[in-house]
Amino acid sequence: MNSWGRGIREITDAGDLRVVVRDEVWKQTRLGPEAVKSFDADLRLSRTVGDIQWANLHKPSDMMDVGDGGSQAVAIAKDLFHLADTKIFYGQDPAVAHELHDLFGLGPRAVSLITGWALQAKGRAVWMVGDRLYRVQGILHPLERDLTFTNAALAGAA
Secondary structure (H helix, E strand, C coil): CHHHHHHHHHHCCCCCCCEEEECCHHHHHCCCHHHHHHHHHHHHHHHHHCCEEEECCCCCHHHHCCCCCCCHHHHHHHHHHHHCCEEEEECCCHHHHHHHHHHHCCCHHHHHHHHCHHHCCCCEEEEEECCEEEEEECCCCHHHHHHHCCHHHHHHHC
16 A cells, blocks of 8 residues: 555646545554554655545554554554544444543543444544544435445345
8 A cells, every 4th residue: 555655646746636545554554663664654744745644443452563562663653643633433342442542532521422322323433633522423325325335235145
């Protein structure tokens, strides 16, 4: 993903808006310290050229498992959390929500929303924009739902 993102950045015209979606970030970060450094560099460089980086992580411990405790890779990975201007927290179990609280100082209300309200319906999340928190309910257009609801295809194959 890093190589592709850098390549696209090199061949596009100045001022072009690029959105780079990085799913399953834990796979890249487990490739070792150099992969973590590369990811960090891409996020930092994207700010100077106007790229929008979207990184999907499942839980905070994904970034803590990138190397030995106290290693440079873990320190860089931990700092990556704080590079994000907007963080979106979907429903989580209490242990993960408390990890998020410890990392970002969410507070008991946000932890309660993440472990309760956000789990009650698809698309619910707590958005952290800067240091402000928002309850958000995403709503898909019926065409989007048909394209993105992959569970229907899985159920039909069973």
